[in-house]
Amino acid sequence: MTDERSPALSVPPGPGVASDRRPQLLRIAQIGRWLAFPLTAVIGVLVTMAAHDLAGSVEPFRSLRDALHWAGYTLVVLNVTCLLVGALLQTPPAVIRRGRVRVGWITVAALLAHHLLVALVAVxxxxxxxxxxxxYGRYDPSTHYPVFLGFVLTGLTLVAMTGLVFFRDTPKVSADRSPLYNKPPKRRVDGIVLPLVMLGGLGWIGGLMSLISVLYHGLT
Incomplete structure (x- = not known):
């Protein structure tokens, strides 16, 4: 008895089937990455508003708001929330894009420790x-305290909100396969180091300038 099935139906799917879906998954990941940013901002604002409601009658939120003042409490809660929610929402796109999820979350943990340390120093x-x-009008020195917190917190929070913590620096592959070009790749600076150094460094430079003004007006 002969097999009348079509030969095409008996051939198992090759690796090209999965590779054909890869561009679609990457497009979905890109859309998810861009949507995660505004969604994180909205969630951060809502959580901050809820934290202010809790601070009206619930401990330790009330004591924390009194210790940080209204503006400081707002900035700390907003940045910590956006840091964690942003990293969480950026994780699925990073998995699809084969980003460095483990290294990214280690970076997020370090940024969270930084934010909590800043909150402790801010008290x-x-x-x-x-x-x-x-x-004082527009030159009121009381604004320098929230400006200090905004400088040192916001830039590093954006690193998580935009998914840069999961960034994988993929080297370009040359089309020339000759042995003359088969040299070992040079060691390069990690792709996440530059944004962290730039945003963190610039933030702390601006923050220290505001902090000096706070100390000057507060101690004199």
């Missing part, structure tokens, strides 16, 4: 920060 700074004074 004594808030205690000496000048109170708002309408006589």
């Amino acid at each position: 004594p700074i808030a205690a000496i920060a000048p109170e708002p004074d309408p006589d």
Whole structure:
């Protein structure tokens, strides 16, 4: 008895089937990566508003808001929330794009430790920060305290919100396969180091300038 099935039906799918779906998955990952940013911002604002509601009557939120002042409490809660939510929403696109998820979350943990340390340092700074004074007008020195927190927190939070913590620096492959070009690749700086150094460094430079102003007006 002969097999009347078509030969095409009996051939198992080759590796090309999975590779054909790869561009579609990458497009989905790219869309998810871009949508994650505004969604993170919305969730961050909602969580911050809820944290202010809790601070009205619930401990330790009330004590934390009193210690950091209203502006400091807002910036710390907003940045910590956006850092964690942004990294969480950027993880699925990073998995599809074969990003460095493990290294990325280690970086997120380090950034979270940085934010919590800044919040701890901000408590004594808030205690000496000048109170708002309408006589100063637009040059009110009380604004320098939230500006300090905005500088040192926001830039590094954006690294997680945009998914840069999962970035994989893929080297370009030359089309020339001759032995003359088969040299070992040079060691390069990790792709995430430059954004962290630039945003963190610039943020702390601006933050220290604001901090000096806070200390000057608060201690004199």
